[in-house]
Amino acid sequence: MQQSNTTTLSTVTGLMSQIAETGRDTLRGGYTRPVYSHAEIELRQWFIEQAQSRGLSVEQDGNGALWAWWDLPTGDRTDAVVTGSHLDSVPGGGPFDGPLGVASALTALDMLKSRVQERTRALAIVVFPEEEGSRFGVACLGTRMMTGAISLEKALNLRDQDGTTFADVARSNGLDTRLMGPDPTRLAHIGAFVELHVEQGLGLGELDHPVAIGGSILGHGRWRLSVTGQGNHAGTTLMAGRRDPMVAAAQMVVAIRNIAREQPHARATVGRIEPVPGGTNVIASAVNFWLDVRHPDDAITAALIQRIHDTALDLAASEGCELSLNQESLSPTVTFDATLTSRLQGPLTNAPVLDTGAGHDAGVLAAHVPSAMIFVRNPSGISHSPEEYVEDADAEIGAAALADALAGMLN
Template sequence: MSAERFAALWESLSPVGRVGEDGGYVRHSWTDTDLVCREWFIEEALDRDLEVEIDRNGNLWAWWGEPEQEGAIVTGSHLDSVPHGGAYDGPLGVVSGLLAIDRLRERGVKPVRPVAVAVFTEEEGARFGVPCLGSRLMTGAFDPAKALRLRDREGASLADAIGRAGLDPDRLGPDPERLARIGAFVELHVEQGRALDHLNAPIGVASAIWPHGRYRFDFTGEGNHAGTTRMSDRHDPMLTLAYTVLATDEVARIHGAHATVGRVDVAPNATNAIAARASAWLDARAADGETLQKLVESIHHRSEERARRDGTHVTMTAESVTGEVGFAGDVSRLAALELQAPVLPTGAGHDAGVLSAHVDTAMLFVRNPTGISHAPQESASDADCAVGVEKLTDLLARLCQ
């Protein structure tokens, strides 16, 4: 696989959803932009004479071979993005999967198992708040009734969004028959760090995903006039929120973990008004489940202590929590042996982590020279991506034969 050949397919998708001067991407699930991305995938799959289907949860599947046959070898990733995210997180695995099908055919591989490229929906959780929603619904890890009640920031429900796209909301939910037919899943992804760059290695193999979760903090106080209310008379939830953000940073450093407050919502959100309420979303990750629990409990405890001093109130709700995922099955061991690539853990969640509880799963990483992810500076060279396609092809060839 040449770098030029990778770039040709990559560039057919890369303009979709690019916004603003910074070159970031906004590809939120079930928006018009996302539907263009999905149409791109369907057209590329049909051009390769692959059989395309949309499952009950909106995930896309492009099949080389009989979809009903058991033991399928699946690769792929997602096409949605975080707000103003980078180009590679997700789409790299989809583009590489299609090119790997090309390379398998060019090598004359005759699969004894069907091979598929999958596109999972709402992996980032950027629109409806729950990451890996498509794979969680498929595996039964998320309640479909609860999913249908999810709403985006404009108030649109998931049920309305998928209904407008032509899906039946009543069919959302576990898909055990499909899951049982998958023999192995391999996800190729851009590295979300600089470990491979420091090792001067274009490709790596995942060993594990840190346990992680998203938590919503709701702060309530007393709305009032910014110009007439004495400082001693205020019950300002923004003070409690601000303290919680600072405590998050301190506690994460103490525990050797990662914790971030990257989203807030304030009402009435007026310059000359003391806020009546505020919400903040905590993203917390740690090397083990016990540390994650202690981290979140400590942040919550400090937030409650500060609320008592501020005369405000705080509640915490866990929106999604995922335990540690270890890629220790046959496919992951095969990848580490066959590809002779560095093995490294990751703090980021992926559909592969969700599927690993049900399917023998492996993850491959492509070097990211900047180490930046979820931002426009995320990068990977065409040459490294081409190496990633070849290594993915090597692994798929072993598995499907």
């Protein structure tokens, strides 16, 4: 990571180039930056340096979110305007998912400092931890803890793939678990939250427009399915005598695909499978896999999960196995604040309003504070992949759009 240089930080591309090697994944391609990994910690330090170089006051809240404040002379932070995003990534993710929003916020601040002479509201740039949920399995964990959308007990007992609890990781990174959890005081100081993010689809590409305003986020959730059978020797156990959870799990994955295909607008994904014990010459004793389901209608999401559960139970039984299904997170469909969205449409007169199937911290905050989103065109339409892409010109247009939106909110 390059050192801070305030003479080259007026562009999003300049900022993004500084972190271009941080967390690069030579095995998967793209970037792997799980929360509190070496790469993500390095990015957090980069953000602190960038904020401080701009004269911002930086603090870390009890849940590990970083807040960089452009304070009023009075120090009043009530009814503050907040923007920002996250710095963690999925395994082998693209460079823009998260960091684009942070770099754009810093660039927008540079613009605002030269344009806004007087203001009545403080501005904060925030970096939320574990937005992707790639380490501990729950997306938007930082905002869920802050808002109380997840119980502190459940959050602290989440485990990563190595079996390390979130509580232990938090403590090792300087957090006091006694200070974690719901933060109603901080929430009460947020007058509005606007998150800029790369679009994770082809909507803007098809409309041939560089930026859009977020309309809604599809309801979505994550479930863990555990199939248990009988572990045994791959060479001595005849096929007819097996209770193989891998066979049952494979049939479930195909069934999930077929069930989702039958429901218009549904999305169902199995992206992670872990056999136990995981040996090549071992019939697994158990298989755990994680399911992501999304649909605009929350009732249909619930019905899909019920159907998947019923089908999976039958498939497990047919292989002499057992099944358990546990919900890890669930977010209802979110429609962003109409007043705030309308306010963004003033300076962003030509920007279309687009819905998204991707979850965001703004979606969690929307139940508690006026929230909105700005999307920047991704011509590939691909995200959570090294092929995710944003043109330099579009990145700068996005930051300018964010600055325009924030400027009208500071008075």
